[in-house]
Amino acid sequence: MRVTDSFRFQLYTATLSTLKAQMDNATNQIASGKKVLVPADDPTSYAQNMQITAEQSQNTQYASNLNSLQAQGAYYETSLNSVGDLLTTVKQLVVQMSSATVDASSRSAAADQVNTIISQLAAIGNTKVGNTYIFGGKKGNAPPYQADGTFSGTNDVAKVAVDSSTTVNAGISGNTIFNGTVSGEGVTLNGTAQPNIDIFGTLKQLSADLAANDTGALQTDSTNVDNCIDLTSNNLAYAGTYTKNISSLLTTNATTGTTLTETSSNLVDVDTAAAYSDYTTLSTAYQAALYVMAKVESLSILNYLPPA
Amino acid sequence: MSVSSILNIAKSALSANQTVIQTISHNIANVNTPGYSRQEAVLEEAVPTATSVGLMGNGVLVQQIKSYLDQNIQNSISAQNSNLQEQTVAENYLTSVQGVFNEDNSNLSSSITQFFNDWQALSTDPTSSADKQAVALDGQNLSTTINSMYNDLTTLQTQANGDVNSAISDINTTLTSIASLNQQIAQGQVGTSEANDYIDQRNQLLQTLSGEMNITCMQGSNNMVTVLTSSGKSLVEGNTACQLTPLTDQVSGFTRVGLQGASGTVDITGEITGGSLGALTTARDTTIGGYISDLNGLAKSLTENVNYFSQMGNGGTPDQTTSTGTFFQPVADGNYAGRMAVSGQIVDSSGNVQTANVMTTSSTTDTTDNDVALRIASLANETLLGGNTVASTAFASNTAALGISGNLAVNGVTVAVGAGDSLSDIAATINGIEGQTGVSASVTHSSTGYQLVLTTAATNGHISVVNGDLAASTSGYTGITQTLGLSGATYTGYEAGVVSKVGEAVKSATELATYNQNAMTSLQGQQASESGVSIDEEMSNLIQYENAYQAAARLYTVADSLLNTLLNAVGVTTS
Numbered sequence: 001m002r003v004t005d006s007f008r009f010q011l012y013t014a015t016l017s018t019l020k021a022q023m024d025n026a027t028n029q030i031a032s033g034k035k036v037l038v039p040a041d042d043p044t045s046y047a048q049n050m051q052i053t054a055e056q057s058q059n060t061q062y063a064s065n066l067n068s069l070q071a072q073g074a075y076y077e078t079s080l081n082s083v084g085d086l087l088t089t090v091k092q093l094v095v096q097m098s099s100a101t102v103d104a105s106s107r108s109a110a111a112d113q114v115n116t117i118i119s120q121l122a123a124i125g126n127t128k129v130g131n132t133y134i135f136g137g138k139k140g141n142a143p144p145y146q147a148d149g150t151f152s153g154t155n156d157v158a159k160v161a162v163d164s165s166t167t168v169n170a171g172i173s174g175n176t177i178f179n180g181t182v183s184g185e186g187v188t189l190n191g192t193a194q195p196n197i198d199i200f201g202t203l204k205q206l207s208a209d210l211a212a213n214d215t216g217a218l219q220t221d222s223t224n225v226d227n228c229i230d231l232t233s234n235n236l237a238y239a240g241t242y243t244k245n246i247s248s249l250l251t252t253n254a255t256t257g258t259t260l261t262e263t264s265s266n267l268v269d270v271d272t273a274a275a276y277s278d279y280t281t282l283s284t285a286y287q288a289a290l291y292v293m294a295k296v297e298s299l300s301i302l303n304y305l306p307p308a
Numbered sequence: 309m310s311v312s313s314i315l316n317i318a319k320s321a322l323s324a325n326q327t328v329i330q331t332i333s334h335n336i337a338n339v340n341t342p343g344y345s346r347q348e349a350v351l352e353e354a355v356p357t358a359t360s361v362g363l364m365g366n367g368v369l370v371q372q373i374k375s376y377l378d379q380n381i382q383n384s385i386s387a388q389n390s391n392l393q394e395q396t397v398a399e400n401y402l403t404s405v406q407g408v409f410n411e412d413n414s415n416l417s418s419s420i421t422q423f424f425n426d427w428q429a430l431s432t433d434p435t436s437s438a439d440k441q442a443v444a445l446d447g448q449n450l451s452t453t454i455n456s457m458y459n460d461l462t463t464l465q466t467q468a469n470g471d472v473n474s475a476i477s478d479i480n481t482t483l484t485s486i487a488s489l490n491q492q493i494a495q496g497q498v499g500t501s502e503a504n505d506y507i508d509q510r511n512q513l514l515q516t517l518s519g520e521m522n523i524t525c526m527q528g529s530n531n532m533v534t535v536l537t538s539s540g541k542s543l544v545e546g547n548t549a550c551q552l553t554p555l556t557d558q559v560s561g562f563t564r565v566g567l568q569g570a571s572g573t574v575d576i577t578g579e580i581t582g583g584s585l586g587a588l589t590t591a592r593d594t595t596i597g598g599y600i601s602d603l604n605g606l607a608k609s610l611t612e613n614v615n616y617f618s619q620m621g622n623g624g625t626p627d628q629t630t631s632t633g634t635f636f637q638p639v640a641d642g643n644y645a646g647r648m649a650v651s652g653q654i655v656d657s658s659g660n661v662q663t664a665n666v667m668t669t670s671s672t673t674d675t676t677d678n679d680v681a682l683r684i685a686s687l688a689n690e691t692l693l694g695g696n697t698v699a700s701t702a703f704a705s706n707t708a709a710l711g712i713s714g715n716l717a718v719n720g721v722t723v724a725v726g727a728g729d730s731l732s733d734i735a736a737t738i739n740g741i742e743g744q745t746g747v748s749a750s751v752t753h754s755s756t757g758y759q760l761v762l763t764t765a766a767t768n769g770h771i772s773v774v775n776g777d778l779a780a781s782t783s784g785y786t787g788i789t790q791t792l793g794l795s796g797a798t799y800t801g802y803e804a805g806v807v808s809k810v811g812e813a814v815k816s817a818t819e820l821a822t823y824n825q826n827a828m829t830s831l832q833g834q835q836a837s838e839s840g841v842s843i844d845e846e847m848s849n850l851i852q853y854e855n856a857y858q859a860a861a862r863l864y865t866v867a868d869s870l871l872n873t874l875l876n877a878v879g880v881t882t883s
Contacts, residue, residue, distance in 0.1 A: 004840030006340045007833060014829065039406055039811025040818060047808035050411050054421045054800035058688065061425035068432050131435050138674035141435045158678040160432050164689040167682070170432065301844045305851075 073243035111210035135174030149200030320367035321860035343512030372499030397587035424688035487549035494530035522582030605770030607644035612720025621667020694796035701793025702757030715776030
């Protein structure tokens, strides 16, 4: 085979540019830390990584949803504790006022005290976190309770997504706390299910009975207050479960996040040692090509002819 | 037999060696000329003269200037150049498309996720102005991202169209040159350096031409070539060249390729499947056109589905024909990718966000309910975007009631399904509103059972089907679409699929371009081996013929001295 000059140079150029391109690619991989820089490098991995990046971003949003639910959950527990404390005060008051030694004026004073507690409970019912009245259900932008305990919120609450296929209740409606049963669980007191325990109604009745000095009714009121206390502790347990559930969802969320990061890294991150080794191999090949080129070029006939 | 015949022989030798050396210089001068085939002056003995002692030599003649041209290799190179240029151009355009879709540049997938994440955040605090601002501004950002990708793609199309126009005029110049070289070759003398050079030039032009478009060449009379299109329409016939002419496509406004012939201009765009022109029309119409359509499907589905649920805000009803309660601006002309924008009710002309118009709840009283926001946020996870056809899972019967009820939103239009409806009933309902959705439905039967098949007639169209109810079940939105098994891709999954498709196309084009380049290099190696100029070879020939020339010149001295001797002998003195 005849080897001609022009073609020989063409081959040198092609070889060198191929090697240069490969070295360039290896350098980019090392510099960026990624083995998949453009979709064409590995279309499947690139697309998978895009999906995973999207999932990571969503997962972060779910974490943020959960964090805000958790923050709210803490307020429910605090509020319910206060409700429990106030009801205990009422209970003590009822016991005290049931005594035959107490006179009508003391009972009247106690009625005032109960009314104060009613408005304190209403204030708790109007607890506001950020923009939201947390006991308002789906009407959380206005105070759900009037001072006398009249409720203007909704019984059901909005839902919030905590992963791609699950939604949880965003909080607890005031009505299930002050007037009713814990959603879906029911309250069983003294062996019978209590469908509806109205805290404000009970206290208003108590206040009226105290004001009327109706000692006979106080006995019933005392039982009702007990039911209210039981409801509240059940609600407290529910709120505890609620926040615990949020915490465990947060843990799952964090685990998912870690898994996604690992998967993404496996898909597109470069093995630096391997990439560096590739680079060294290529750079040796490049030097060898240059060396051979220089050697072969000195073999021209022109170097052996005397100058014309 | 005379002394003068020595002079004649010397003269012929000088002239022949001079011609050889001239040919060698021509070779050396053209060592790097593309398409040049090395030439050789072929020497032969002059016709001998019969004498009494037998035939006596009469010196040397240049029989012809031979060109070391292997027309077969040359033809293979031309054909290969067609593939090579096609793949190179395709690779260039696809790499540009890849640049548009590359997530690192476009951030489309992350814009989509961010947009839906904002709705999530808004669902946790439905009256928050800040969250509503974020939804509106990130909606705007998402629209702008899609708009600018669309613009980048149409710019590439326009660029390809410009390249088509310049390729047409380049081809016309080449065709004319080939015809005029045909003429010169036919008129010239075979076996001269001049004719060889013309043939080399013509081969080079044919190689260029087949790099531009796929052609067929035939050897005609008088060494002329006939150049035809792939279906046999004449481009160059003898010394006549036909001309290509740009035609304007009535729909796209892009240039199509016309061929001016005796019977008027014929559209030959479909025949040009190879070369850079073939690659350009394919890139412009099919490749980039297809990706624009993919992007448009995404923009359309985003607009329609977000609007569908946004319009349910404040007790409203979805209606794609009005802009009441929409989040994105409704698009009338189908160019969703180019025109997608957040509604003017949400972001007004001075750029202020009207937070009151960002819908979060379907209730007119429950102001902090979040059903709309939650439903829009959940679009991020729904499988909803399909291709031209979407099929349901197989059911046992096409007429039995399915016992499922609810609403489907097919391309943003409500399809109500009642518990008594069968597959055929659902198909009939969908066909009843085909005018609004552009989607027709049929029930097909196979060994696996009956399937509901949705089809859109639009070329490269997309069907977007989503559960059309607001209510969220605790396990997400497993609604009627899931029951029917109508599946598609999520928005980010769809986008990842498009990017993967672009990546595969670039990868395959790069590999093909490399393969074709290697095949070309191999052919060029064969060609160089046969036709290329080797300086070493030419230099040694040069020395060889220089010596021969010197020897021939010496003959003059010898003949001169012989004549002198002779003239002295007869008493004539010369100088």
